[in-house]
Amino acid sequence: MQAFVATYLFFIASLYIRAAAVRRVSVPEEHYLTLDCNGLSDSPETEWRHGVSKIIATKHGEAVAYLNQKKYEFMAGGSLRIRDLQMSDAGEYLCNSRLMADVDVLEGKAFSLPVGRTLLLPCDGSDDRKQLWSFRRNKNSKRMNIFTMFRNGTVKREREDPWGRFVLHRGALEILQLVLEDTGKYFCNSNLAATLTVMEVHQHHTTTVVMETVSSDSKAKATAHKRVLMVSVIGLCVLLLLSVLLISFVLRHRRNESRRKYGTTGSRFNQDMMLQTHRLAQTGSESSQSDDENGICPDTGDSELHYASLGHQNWREKGRVQDKTHQVIYSTIAIAVPDQA
Structure with a gap:
């Protein structure tokens, strides 16, 4: 993610550096203007554009082609001379797809x-x-x-x-x-x-x-700058959103791992104990009811008491056992009742 942020900031900085190197010149109409192709004079192929899509002059080795030979002329080092400037010649000029000049044509x-x-x-x-x-x-x-x-x-x-x-x-x-x-x-x-x-x-x-009067080229430049700013803001928002989603995913994953590790063992043991207690109580109730209906008195002799509990089978193991789960211990107590003779 740090690499993504560094690349994004480098891209934004390069846009501003590129804009600062552009020659912004104002020239009276009917005059001529010479534009230099800075840093690209050694290129065997040179292409000049007026705006993004209008090709006005190309050079491939010794072969030269112009949109209007009377208006445009290649100079030494790939420079371009524009003759008889008119209001329609205002705008941006690119050499080999690199912005070189922002030309403003003046009247009077x-x-x-x-x-x-x-x-x-x-x-x-x-x-x-x-x-x-x-x-x-x-x-x-x-x-x-x-x-x-x-x-x-x-x-x-x-x-x-x-x-x-x-x-x-x-x-x-x-x-x-x-x-x-x-x-x-x-x-x-x-x-x-x-x-x-x-x-x-x-x-x-x-x-x-x-x-x-604001020309159409000026409006286009303002729109381009707004688009660059909008892309920058959207990029930062997307980066922030991805960070939030990543943090949320990590926290949720850790919580699920914790649940799977410890589970709900205590709750299940409590339910089992209640079920065993309920069964013992129900069995004892049915036995007493049957004896009462048959006129049989309960045995006053020796009897046993059954019960279930949670804990360790041996209390000495309590300090050694590290497992947090509990065991169900079923116990029986024999009760001796003395004769009443």
């Missing part, structure tokens, strides 16, 4: 995202020229430069970033693990790229109330 240039998510911002029309990324927190603050990327690919970091959360990812600005201080406006070459509001999510409310 004003975004409200929760703390901890990743944001990918493109620099429109800047594939072949210099990029200067800058940030302004509010109207009263100055614009601060973040990165400068030159045409030869050299990148100059211009903002302190001790945790390395701001990176240039294939020509786009990627902000990892959003925090509240990331709220503000972002510019690429002085053009507004996004107006970002980062929300602090609590259990029952958020600091910023935003009216939004």
